[in-house]
Amino acid sequence: MKIFMTGATGFIGRNLAGKMANEKHQLVAMLRDRSRGAEFEQLGIRVIYGDLSDREALKSGMADCDWVFHLAAYTKPVSKDPMMPYRVNVEGTKGVMEAARDQSVKKVIFTSTAGTLGYSVDGGLIDEKSDMASGYHTEYERTKALAEKAALEYNSDRMEVVVVNPTRVYGPGRASVSNSVTRIIRMYGKGLWRILPGNGEAIGNYVFIDDVVEGHILAARHGKGGERYILGGENISYSDFFDILGEIYSRKRKLIAFKEQFLKGIVKIAGLWSKVSRSPAFITNEWVDKFLQTSKISSEKAKKLLGYTVTPFREGAEKTVLWLKSDKRSHG
Numbered sequence: 001m002k003i004f005m006t007g008a009t010g011f012i013g014r015n016l017a018g019k020m021a022n023e024k025h026q027l028v029a030m031l032r033d034r035s036r037g038a039e040f041e042q043l044g045i046r047v048i049y050g051d052l053s054d055r056e057a058l059k060s061g062m063a064d065c066d067w068v069f070h071l072a073a074y075t076k077p078v079s080k081d082p083m084m085p086y087r088v089n090v091e092g093t094k095g096v097m098e099a100a101r102d103q104s105v106k107k108v109i110f111t112s113t114a115g116t117l118g119y120s121v122d123g124g125l126i127d128e129k130s131d132m133a134s135g136y137h138t139e140y141e142r143t144k145a146l147a148e149k150a151a152l153e154y155n156s157d158r159m160e161v162v163v164v165n166p167t168r169v170y171g172p173g174r175a176s177v178s179n180s181v182t183r184i185i186r187m188y189g190k191g192l193w194r195i196l197p198g199n200g201e202a203i204g205n206y207v208f209i210d211d212v213v214e215g216h217i218l219a220a221r222h223g224k225g226g227e228r229y230i231l232g233g234e235n236i237s238y239s240d241f242f243d244i245l246g247e248i249y250s251r252k253r254k255l256i257a258f259k260e261q262f263l264k265g266i267v268k269i270a271g272l273w274s275k276v277s278r279s280p281a282f283i284t285n286e287w288v289d290k291f292l293q294t295s296k297i298s299s300e301k302a303k304k305l306l307g308y309t310v311t312p313f314r315e316g317a318e319k320t321v322l323w324l325k326s327d328k329r330s331h332g
Helices: 011-022 034-041 055-062 084-102 139-152 177-190 209-222 238-249 260-277 285-291 300-306 313-326
Strands: 002-006 026-031 046-049 067-070 107-111 160-166 168-170 195-197 203-208 228-231 234-237 256-258
Touching (some): 026 034, 034 046, 046 055, 055 084, 139 160, 168 313, 177 238, 177 313, 195 238, 203 209, 203 238, 209 228, 209 300, 238 313
Parallel strands (some): 002 067, 026 046, 160 228, 168 203
């Protein structure tokens, strides 16, 4: 199988690229960072350089490809250029779809986020039919929702477009923005994480990286064009999340419950620091609101139709902690 991939240097992308290479597929990865090229070439992956606005690079990389995995996205909470998230997430996605259509690609797997599906109402489960009735909390959610809609408009008899919606991903891998849960796991183990968001009762869905990678492959093999599939894990509260980590590390840390107003005070300080340092703020009020919501998510559709399986959080966290303890790169 010949495959083209964007976003190969991200958390999910790097793990997916490695698996594809191990399975001896012909993989072409488009990178922006030339310093990362050798890492992929050593795995037998062909590298081309460019970004999502480079239509010729996209077409060149997709030549004769069967599948396209489009994972590249702008995920930072804030951008100096307010239009950057839209350009990357929406216009960039349209460019990928147009190039794939022009190159007669059979199937495109677009990686979105479960954040486009909304939050639990009265503790109910979220599935692929859910929507953001109350409005999007972040620009990332809003632009990814627009990108989903744009991507699915290219679905046809000649080119199938399948959307996958991962939840909060964690596990071994590069400590990038998209691997923030693993960074929290690492900080907790070092005694550097002492925050319990809100009262600790908000529920989130945490998915192990290996499940997400396998879910992408299953979506490419068995996913139906025009459909989306949630790639999730286990629904647990913040309190349970940290209790499990304490048991795995054999040391439970004392956490301080940070109420909403206190967290928003931190956001205000972060905003002032961003002005002084002339760098984007690392968190916003919108992201605080997002992570204080309950998101109980169902992956039953992917399980039933794709053969997707879920690693229990305790098992995935144990594997993650073992990796953190053994991998020198994780200690930086």
